[in-house]
Amino acid sequence: MASELSFVRDKMLPPSAPPVREAGAVKWLRENLFSGPFNTTLTILGIVVIYMIISASLPWWLNSVWNAGSLAECRDIVIASAGEGATGACWAMIRERWHQFIFGFYPPDQYWRPVLAFGLLVAALAPVLFAGQKKNMSIILGVVAVFLVVTLGLAGAPVGAWIATLGLLGGMLALAQVQPGKLLWFTALFPALCFWLLWGGSVWVPIVALMGFAVMGVAYTALVARLGPTGSALIAVFLALLWWLFIDVPLTQVIDGMMPWGLVSVDSDQFGGFLLAITIGVTAITFSLPIGILLALGRQSDMLIVKTLCVGFIEFIRGVPLITLLFTASLLLQYFLPPNTNFDIILRVIILVTLFAAAYLAEVIRGGLAALPSGQYEAADALGLDYWRAQRLIILPQALKISIPSIVSTFIGLFKDTTLVAFVGLMDPLKGVTQIVRADINWKGIYWEPYIFVGAIFFVICFGMSRYSMHLERKLKTDHR
Amino acid sequence: MAVASDVPKESFRLSMLIYDTRYRSITIQLFVLVLFALFLAWLLNNTAVNLATRGKEFNFGFLWQRAGYDIGQQLIPYTNDSTHFRALLVGLMNTLVVAILGCVLATILGVIVGVLRLSKNWLVSRLMTVYVEMFRNIPLLLWILLSYVILSETTPQPRDFRVTDEMAAAGEAPAATMMLWDTVAVTNRGTNIPSPLFDRGLGSLDIGFMTLNLTTLAYLAVIFGSIWVNHRILTAARTQQETTGDRPVTWWKSVLVLLGPVIALSVALGLHMEVPALTGFNFQGGILVAHSFTALVIALALYTAAFIAEIVRSGILAISRGQSEAAFALGLRPGRTMNLIILPQALRVIIPPLISQYLNLTKNTSLGIAVSYLDLRGTLGGITLNQTGRELECMLLMMLIYLTISLIISALMNLYNTSVQIKAR
Incomplete structure (x- = not known):
């Protein structure tokens, strides 16, 4: 009898639904936007700000005009379509002048050369940036191939260049599947190729200059067994210097006289826009990292004189604005160099920007070196490694990994600073080209559009760099906390 | 019984200079020193030769000559009859005033943005992220140029402020009005303030x-x-x-x-x-602040604030949660926890990078050249340099001044660092 009246439930009740305010969107809103009087005020303020921005700018964006010959024409079109008092963006200016923003005064029939150089730059960077990631590398090479096929066609590249590019990229794609490490050779050869593509001239100039490196390599391998690494390196560098100083120029002339192959040469003052910014930025980034590492090691060194020199150099460069250094490049180098030497202004600017970035990098890397526990140095010593081996195998990989975020933000700063070359008369995209466009009678009084266009491109590049640094940090993370 | 024999007394050989670690560092340092001395000698020699061929000499006498140009914004009395040195001082003052004003504004804005970015409010923290990313990834020069262009091309002309009798009779408002209880007028010529x-x-x-x-x-x-x-x-x-x-x-x-x-x-x-008032075609009375100054301060403050916000945010994040939990366990109220526990530790992380941002801002004031603001670079490194043709002296002097400012700021920073350092036992 009692067993029929069971007081123990033998089935679970289904869980009841949570109260409305504790679930779904309502809960999220309550917790994230309206959790208290202060937060609610902030939210309302935020909404008001967003509303103000959108209500002020949305019609302007929606009324954009892409087809017009001048700013006045743009405004007429906007008023005709959207009524009196309406505002609208005049992207027709970008449509008409985009090539100046990208290439400056580079000869239009040669546009395929910077385009090709840019595509190959990405292809050359892929093996470095995505070392060991076969899939990413192949994707990038594929994208570059498609990009170049289309753009080279549009820019009217000669068929030979088109076929050579396709062959090169196809070969690289195939190599990426088999031996991705070997692609670094292309990266190593790329600077010479890029120089030749951009500035043009005889094809033998970069080839003969590269042969100097070949001389260095051959001399080193021949001598290293007999003289040891230090001595043979010294002799190899000496031989290469001899090659560049005495053999390079005459040999180039002789070969060029026999086989005058080359491209139309383009002067530095025809460079401009993002072509200039990227040329300066990429070159300076490439060279500033090794110099920065050396400076940082010098600053950490026990040798008093080396340390003093490095500290003096770093503090001097960091203490003065970049503009003064650029003016040094344009005004003072003529005093410091032997009389009647005069070399290219872009090269001078690149050297100064490189030194500038190197000083900042040195401080960043010094931070990484200082952050390493001294046990790492002692362990390297205990293993009997000499100074350079210890640095290369133990200290620097860890120190550089620690300082990746700061290194990349220094690079971003450097790339943004390439706009300052406008002050020494080069045509950067921001001040140089925009000023030319705004000085045109047709586009006088236009200001939002060029700055938005240039700013957006800078934003994409810099933001991309900072995202890549986050990716790299995650990839290199070895602690398993 | 084995007797340890003495180490054979070694004689000095030349190769020990490279292979013996006792002497190697001296060898390397001497080598570097000689190279550096040669490099310096080469530079000085080149400079001497170049100066001689140009028929110039190296002296700073030109600083005491009449400058002969006007400077719009001057904090100390200056006329075009003053010396180049006086112009240099005016320029230096202009640099410093932009730097100080920019630092103050950037700090206020940066701290607010940095704290709001950590807020639990989803909307506000996203808005602040957009602000920070936008300003950090776009060159400062763009912000300076853009604010200058907007200030000088979209603001009304002085005559737009006039109320004629007909307008008063018809009850029409003028095309533009003054701000802040009729004390500030922003025109395309500048900002008039009392x-x-x-x-x-x-x-x-x-x-x-x-x-x-x-x-x-x-x-x-x-x-x-x-x-x-x-x-x-x-x-x-x-x-x-x-x-x-x-x-x-x-x-x-x-x-x-x-x-x-x-x-x-x-x-x-x-x-x-003294409130500026419209008389005739322009505003009279008060101070006319040039747009180049305003644009430079606004752009520098907005740009640097984005960096300061990141520094503040990371400084607060660097303090582990255990610290505030421990403070609550001791029974401290949230306000005192912030004042006594979190801030003193966070400031130790925040201050050094903050000061280097101040340094950057100070150096970035030299971008005032883009909007023709006559700061140190505009006077000494600009007009004086072009008028006297003394590139070497002007540039060296200018670098020296910037370097001195930087070194003073970093010396202050080091002083602060040593005073707040955790005393290691």
Whole structure:
């Protein structure tokens, strides 16, 4: 009898639904936007700000005009379509002048050369940036191939260049599947190729200059067994210097006289826009990292004189604005160099920007070196490694990994600073080209559009760099906390 | 019994200079020193030869010649009859005033943005992220140019402010109106702001090489005096708190001491504001602040604030959660937790990068050249350089001045760092 009246439930009740305010969107809103009087005020303020921005700018964006010959024409079109008092963006200016923003005064029939150089730059960077990631590398090479096929066609590249590019990229794609490490050779050869593509001239100039490196390599391998690494390196560098100083120029002339192959040469003052910014930025980034590492090691060194020199150099460069250094490049180098030497202004600017970035990098890397526990140095010593081996195998990989975020933000700063070359008369995209466009009678009084266009491109590049640094940090993370 | 034989006395061989670690560092350093000396000699020799071929000599005498150009914004008296040195000083003052104003504004904005970015409010933190990313990833030059262009091309002309009789009769409003209770007018020529005037000013004192404005000096003396007295009051309060446990109420004393004397001095000197007013075709009275100055300050403040916000955010994040939990476990209220536990530790992380941002801002003021702001680079490195043709002297002097400013700031930073360093035992 009692067993029929069971007081123990033998089935679970289904869980009841949570109260409305504790679930779904309502809960999220309550917790994230309206959790208290202060937060609610902030939210309302935020909404008001967003509303103000959108209500002020949305019609302007929606009324954009892409087809017009001048700013006045743009405004007429906007008023005709959207009524009196309406505002609208005049992207027709970008449509008409985009090539100046990208290439400056580079000869239009040669546009395929910077385009090709840019595509190959990405292809050359892929093996470095995505070392060991076969899939990413192949994707990038594929994208570059498609990009170049289309753009080279549009820019009217000669068929030979088109076929050579396709062959090169196809070969690289195939190599990426088999031996991705070997692609670094292309990266190593790329600077010479890029120089030749951009500035043009005889094809033998970069080839003969590269042969100097070949001389260095051959001399080193021949001598290293007999003289040891230090001595043979010294002799190899000496031989290469001899090659560049005495053999390079005459040999180039002789070969060029026999086989005058080359491209139309383009002067530095025809460079401009993002072509200039990227040329300066990429070159300076490439060279500033090794110099920065050396400076940082010098600053950490026990040798008093080396340390003093490095500290003096770093503090001097960091203490003065970049503009003064650029003016040094344009005004003072003529005093410091032997009389009647005069070399290219872009090269001078690149050297100064490189030194500038190197000083900042040195401080960043010094931070990484200082952050390493001294046990790492002692362990390297205990293993009997000499100074350079210890640095290369133990200290620097860890120190550089620690300082990746700061290194990349220094690079971003450097790339943004390439706009300052406008002050020494080069045509950067921001001040140089925009000023030319705004000085045109047709586009006088236009200001939002060029700055938005240039700013957006800078934003994409810099933001991309900072995202890549986050990716790299995650990839290199070895602690398993 | 084995006897340890002495190490054979070694003789010095030349190869030991490279292969013996005892001598190697000396060899390398000597080598570097010689190379450096050769490099310096080469540079100096080139410079001497180049100067000689150009028929120039290296001296700074030109600094005492008549400058002959006008400077729009001058904090110390200057006319085009003044010397180049005077122009240099005016430029330096202009650099410093932009730097100081920019630092103050950037800090205020940066701290607010940094804290709001950590807020639990989803919308606000996203908005702040957008702001920070936008300003960090776009060159400063763009912000300077854009603010300058907007200020000088979209603001009304002075005549738009005029109210004619017909308009008054028809009840029409003028095309533009002044802001802040009719005291500030933004026109395409600049911003007109009220200027302080004194009925009974103290005049100025000529002490040979420069004139001192006694009114300014009086204000400075009073302000520093009040700060010192306030400091004494707070110290006394702290002493009393430490001996008796009771902290006396001091806030009204502080307010009185800090504000009272300044107000009294202003009344005594007859301080009043001269408000700009439209007469004829332009505004008269008050101070005309050039747009180049405003644009430079706005752009520098907005740009640097984005970096400062990141520094503040990472500084607060660097303090582990255990610290605030421990403070709560001790029974401290949230406000005191912030003041006594979190902030002192966060500041230790925040201050060094913050100061290097101040340094960057100071150096970035040289971008004022983009909007023709006559700062140090504009006067000494710009017009003076072009007029006298002395590139070498002007550039060296300018670098030296910037370097001195930077070194002073970093010396202050090092001083601060050593004072707040965790004392390791």
